Amino acid sequence: MISRGKSVLTAARELGVTIEAPCGGGAVCGKCKIIIDTMASVSPISEKEKRSLSAEEVANNYRLACCAEICNDVVVIVPPESMALDQVVLEAGTARYFSVNAAVKKYYVELNKPTLADCRDDFDRLKAALESRFIQLNKQITIDYTLLCGLPDILRQSDWKVTVALWQDSEIVAVESGRVAKSYGIAVDVGTTTIAAYLCELTTGMTIAQASSMNSQVGYGDDVLSRISYCVTNEDGLAKLQQLIIADINTLVRNLSEKARINPEDVLEIVLVFNTVMHHIALRINPQYIGSAPFTAVIKKAMNVKARELGIKIAASGYVHCLPLEAGFVGADNVAVLIAEQPHRQSKMSLIVDIGTNGEINFGNKAGVLSASCATGPALEGAQIKFGMRAAPGAIAKISIDPETKEPEIEVIESATDSKPCLPRARGICGSGIIDAVAELFKAGIIRNDGSFNKNIQCSRLRKGDTGKFEYVLVWAAETAIDQDITITQKDIRAVQLAKAALYAGAKILMQKKGVAQVERITLAGAFGSYIDKVNALVIGMIPDCDPANIVAVGNAAGEGAKLALCDQDKRAEAQEIAKSVQFVETAAEPGFQEEFLQAMYIPHGKDQFLHIAEILDKIPRS
């Protein structure tokens, strides 16, 4: 039973049918195409949908599952390209190949019942049943202690027919009654500001559900340094921040389990990726010494910790696998980006920029990869911006400003449950919107190349704000959902300049180290993924000059890497190798960094040429 007014996407999710929807049902990505047999049974086609559908598709009853609302009994056909069958294909179109080889594998076995003549103990009996079927088992096979306590009852209640979950071919971590085919794991990317989690079915490697939330630690400091400071200056600071992050993870585990109609106890393993500080705090390891010279971590290698030791509520005997850290603040999240993007296996030199509160840059190819961290701050995630917000419904994700009229046009992320035919009202601006805003203000001549507002320009939206500084009104109060003018302030622009300068200067340092003047290929990774406007990223000078055709936005690559490590053990070995082989560069300590940073504060840059967008730059009115 599906109640009327629900979108096909929502209904499908409730029924356990997975339809591709990388944008989360925001009518943005156009990936959730479905075919409706009786058009009268769903809501009329919207303008938004038409943008994602060709005339032919419209003629053939194609709709977007996130937009088409069910009014009556209806048959829905999910075409192959919309089925979330193969999670190796990201929204950006990058194919990732991996073999499904999860650390946790399930085996169904039938045991001989004990008799007076065969009075082996339960554990030996179970072990023998496994061995009789599978040769690849570790001989020193063990069973988790808490699981052992319940073993005799499970075996007898299930009449000696059970499904055994083996972790790394060596430890029994679950024994379930009867035949249980499916096996679940969760990959989590714990960012400084946001957390993204993915529930995967481990026998197919399919992503069943995804969810994200804010990192509750945000209330205790915007960036990693302020989190460290909180731990150092408050007696129970570390314990408090750890509890927050564990509670966030537990909430996501519950949400994902509800979406997939499973129990959190069915989740047998979690893979965590994070930067060095988030890693230490999540594991309740004092992060103090990462924060000051000589910036030493307590442990960098990959770790397996029982979820119960951390308070994470999945299967009682399940493990948490933490990917290895690299160096400095460059943590397991960057290692995850690397196993997802694999620059170390490619001939072309590529620059990978992972945009987060703590940005990471990688540059290189199979001859060697350099990496660095950049203190971007959270501006590019929509935080520390007057009307900033994360990429959620109500966020302005795309902006364009008419160079003549100086009037803006915005795109707001829709909620999957939005049922109004009118456009959604804006509540704030997310990261991609902020980049667009700065780029478009610059292209329209409203701000100068040093980021300051051009007060000589004729523009009804330019005004002096409360602080006496200029600001640009992006949306008038009446058109918003918050009854306030949504503005871009001078401070906002400065925050974006600082963030983009940090990324650009870092990238330049790595390029210089490699003796490369021109980048062939740029990969933009980060939570805002497909929303980002590649050309505008070039216009503000966030990344070095490059042919836009060779710039790809791949979304949350760290999350993808975490999923790969969850579904394929070989990726864990690869991660360990990469963590050691990638060369970490302390960019801020490099002699040329300060000068590079200062030049990079200009839009797009103080001296570097941006030939690939020359046409755009040349059109900008000089004042």
Added chain:
Amino acid sequence: MISRGKSVLTAARELGVTIEAPCGGGAVCGKCKIIIDTMASVSPISEKEKRSLSAEEVANNYRLACCAEICNDVVVIVPPESMALDQVVLEAGTARYFSVNAAVKKYYVELNKPTLADCRDDFDRLKAALESRFIQLNKQITIDYTLLCGLPDILRQSDWKVTVALWQDSEIVAVESGRVAKSYGIAVDVGTTTIAAYLCELTTGMTIAQASSMNSQVGYGDDVLSRISYCVTNEDGLAKLQQLIIADINTLVRNLSEKARINPEDVLEIVLVFNTVMHHIALRINPQYIGSAPFTAVIKKAMNVKARELGIKIAASGYVHCLPLEAGFVGADNVAVLIAEQPHRQSKMSLIVDIGTNGEINFGNKAGVLSASCATGPALEGAQIKFGMRAAPGAIAKISIDPETKEPEIEVIESATDSKPCLPRARGICGSGIIDAVAELFKAGIIRNDGSFNKNIQCSRLRKGDTGKFEYVLVWAAETAIDQDITITQKDIRAVQLAKAALYAGAKILMQKKGVAQVERITLAGAFGSYIDKVNALVIGMIPDCDPANIVAVGNAAGEGAKLALCDQDKRAEAQEIAKSVQFVETAAEPGFQEEFLQAMYIPHGKDQFLHIAEILDKIPRS
């Protein structure tokens, strides 16, 4: 506050008052006698109770604590003989040779401080410092997770000079400031009735302190079967019994630590030995299926469990090692006896009898060892005997009876704190006293070879008891600490006959299996150790005929074996081998057992000759 309708026994347990109740509150053993001040405040006396109480006792307001239910405010007096007291466990006099090779080893290391040029993580730095000194480390060295959390602070507070405790050359389980030479571990023999614990210094293998206590589970049943029954019939039975045993172990750990002036946290490992049922209960594993055919254990192999998982309070990262179980009820305690006594390394055939609530017999030599368990019941530990008690202060441990006058002479165990010059007064009879009593009554002609009292004999101490059956007054009320005549009843003698017959018949079955008619060497092991009179053990026919010069009492061999496994890892490997190689014999299932058992009921035996004590036997007056 005690709710109405509860038995006095239940109420006492809830209040932490330990009343003897070997039958587990089944109104069978009659040991839980208490005195009620106002009879109206408790339920009326039942027929069941009357069977366990003399007319005099009934007149004096005696009741059974397990039967009397509280109806109103009431004062209950627990007479001394019903109080559960501490037991004395003896130390063996046998010297045992072993190499000191504990699982936990300590190493002092000085680390290079981190610099910008050397920014290895703390764990790698520590690992490298260990590796630079020791070649034998496991390459996959790990660190306990909870220890890791505190690592950065320990290293810096100690100025990078620390002592590292490594477990099995592979896991770091402690990091202490500066140089710490000594290392501690505890070996515990968890018996059905008593627990013996030994604190050892692991670099020398020396025993620093020892302590013992009752197994608090005694209040919930006297033998392993009644403990299983309690777990099966009470919803939280297993959890409750486990908590009791863990609390007992924690108390012993604290006592030992106080004696040795160390902290419980200084204890880095515990080795536990126990019979199969105690093993399962202590580990919170359902013991139900050991109790009935086909008697299957849940796990028999040796286990390493973090102490914290069991609630045992030693070093936060310390392990508990459980020696492997053998088969049936023959558990890790017998494996411990075997690694202590090593019959499998000797040419001479030896018989090892470990006397406990559940007796174990081993027979063999390096060509092969057989073992069996005997349901002796707790009589030889002083339970199920009218005035029986454990080998604690006040217990009659030795008895001789003048063949002419029929007058006894007794030896009472003194308390270490006894300061009086006068002899201690008796409170009851312990196991060795019971054996002496039966042997001496037999030698004096007071009982016949079928165990019955010889009423024709002239003896002022022989009288008819409450039940109409004969009894021998060992100590007159005025000379006791309990103001009652301490007697040996017909029922007591029957209990000893059943126990000794079980041991003898078991031994005979094993001897027959090996085709051996005469034993060369007998080892008597058990808590009462050196108190036991070897000749009297022969006189009652508890063990087969043997030259008394070749009988040795070695005390608590199981405890000794546990100590060996604690101090020498090679002994753990040996234990695993023995547990597999020793052949378990289900003696009760053997065809000849019943006949052997019936003949062994006689004193010393129905037909077997006891040539080595012929001189003694010949002197016994025939009636």
